[in-house]
Amino acid sequence: MATEFLGDRVKRLRQMAELTQEGLAERSGASVDTVRRLEQKPQSSVTLPTMHALAAGLGVELTSLLGDPPGAPSTGESDSPQMVAVRRAIMPPLFAPPAPPGDLETLSLERIRRDVAGGWTLYHAAEFDKLLNVLPGLITDARFAATVGDTDQRAVGQAVLGKALQLGGHLAIRMGKTDLALSALERAIAAADASSDPLLAPMISNSVAWAYQRQARLDDAKYLAVHAADGVEQEHRSTPEGLRVWGGLLMSAATSHARSGDYARANDMMVTAEKAAGWLAKMPTPEDGKLLSVFSKSSVRIERVRLAVQHERPNEALALARGMRLSKDTPPSWRTWLLLDVARAHTDLGNAEGAVKALESLKRHAPAWMRHHTLAVAIVTDLRNGPSRPPGLRALAEFLGIAS
Numbered sequence: 499m500a501t502e503f504l505g506d507r508v509k510r511l512r513q514m515a516e517l518t519q520e521g522l523a524e525r526s527g528a529s530v531d532t533v534r535r536l537e538q539k540p541q542s543s544v545t546l547p548t549m550h551a552l553a554a555g556l557g558v559e560l561t562s563l564l565g566d567p568p569g570a571p572s573t574g575e576s577d578s579p580q581m582v583a584v585r586r587a588i589m590p591p592l593f594a595p596p597a598p599p600g601d602l603e604t605l606s607l608e609r610i611r612r613d614v615a616g617g618w619t620l621y622h623a624a625e626f627d628k629l630l631n632v633l634p635g636l637i638t639d640a641r642f643a644a645t646v647g648d649t650d651q652r653a654v655g656q657a658v659l660g661k662a663l664q665l666g667g668h669l670a671i672r673m674g675k676t677d678l679a680l681s682a683l684e685r686a687i688a689a690a691d692a693s694s695d696p697l698l699a700p701m702i703s704n705s706v707a708w709a710y711q712r713q714a715r716l717d718d719a720k721y722l723a724v725h726a727a728d729g730v731e732q733e734h735r736s737t738p739e740g741l742r743v744w745g746g747l748l749m750s751a752a753t754s755h756a757r758s759g760d761y762a763r764a765n766d767m768m769v770t771a772e773k774a775a776g777w778l779a780k781m782p783t784p785e786d787g788k789l790l791s792v793f794s795k796s797s798v799r800i801e802r803v804r805l806a807v808q809h810e811r812p813n814e815a816l817a818l819a820r821g822m823r824l825s826k827d828t829p830p831s832w833r834t835w836l837l838l839d840v841a842r843a844h845t846d847l848g849n850a851e852g853a854v855k856a857l858e859s860l861k862r863h864a865p866a867w868m869r870h871h872t873l874a875v876a877i878v879t880d881l882r883n884g885p886s887r888p889p890g891l892r893a894l895a896e897f898l899g900i901a902s
Contacts, residue, residue, distance in 0.1 A: 526555025622829035657693035812843035
């Protein structure tokens with residue numbers, strides 16, 4: 499099957515919608531020249547706000563233009579047996595007895611909690627195939643834990659169930675299945691409300707906002723993130739756990755503002771978040787950081803670099819990235835975004851050597867994530883179509899399977 503690039507998708511979806519190039523430009527607010535350039539040069543790229551506008555004009559989700567998002571590939575065919583198992587775990591069949599948990603002799607609340615934390619480790623390492631296989635069992639065990647023991651034990655079990663379902667939501671987003679993700683996240687919030695953790699529901703709300711962003715529901719994403727952040731700020735921002743959840747929500751709101759075209763407002767919010775992240779160094783380290791929102795000075799700066807690149811500010815992006823020291827708890831997924839955005843900024847400035855250097859670093863540190871990113875393919879494709887082909891570019895193309 500031939501590779502379908504962004505311009506190919508725009509043309510195919512435009513024709514399905516029975517729109518002319520001029521009609522799509524009018525409905526999306528993008529220029530006719532942009533639409534023509536994409537269709538004439540399908541391997542071209544555009545900024546994320548333009549992509550959101552085109553998706554809205556075509557009446558499709560953003561993932562329809564991005565292709566498969568970073569994660570296990572979605573071909574449009576029937577779900578694999580592993581995906582069916584994940585669906586059944588998230589949404590158990592009606593009127594059927596509950597699925598049996600794992601080995602009851604070794605099953606304990608602490609073990610289930612540890613297993614769910616291990617699932618998040620697989621997610622952040624881009625081990626999606628492994629996660630697909632173990633996730634149904636994690637959710638089943640967590641659902642069992644939420645129903646046994648005394649009131650306090652059940653509340654803790656509900657918290658574990660909430661994190662397991664949130665993990666299912668994240669995996670579904672990575673696979674381009676945002677409706678399944680929202681089903682998982684709605685159930686996760688219900689479990690959070692039945693738990694004893696006051697920060698869990700707003701933490702999961704951040705994931706819901708991400709799903710809304712994927713569906714180009716930017717106003718919904720902004721409102722949800724701001725509403726949840728206000729609630730955390732009033733009661734929990736003085737704790738390290740609360741500050742991390744609040745900061746993650748603020749970053750989410752900023753991202754939605756940026757994708758709506760309000761870069762100035764987004765940047766102001768990011769600067770506020772970065773200052774708040776500095777306070778974490780003076781606070782005790784949370785006991786179980788794996789199950790909390792990703793929020794640190796590193797994560798905020800990585801997101802600021804990303805937004806600058808997406809808004810065609812490559813010099814600003816490289817200035818923000820220069821001299822960064824990543825914290826030890828920065829997940830591979832976030833390191834991946836930073837190196838990809840640095841490569842994109844160098845590409846936009848015509849510095850092919852700098853772009854290749856950043857991509858080679860990514861290949862060394864996070865090869866699994868690089869293989870899953872359509873952005874990596876887009877950057878390497880742009881470099882191969884450019885005037886210079888520095889050493890190492892062909893090896894990167896071969897690694898991504900686009901050397902021919």
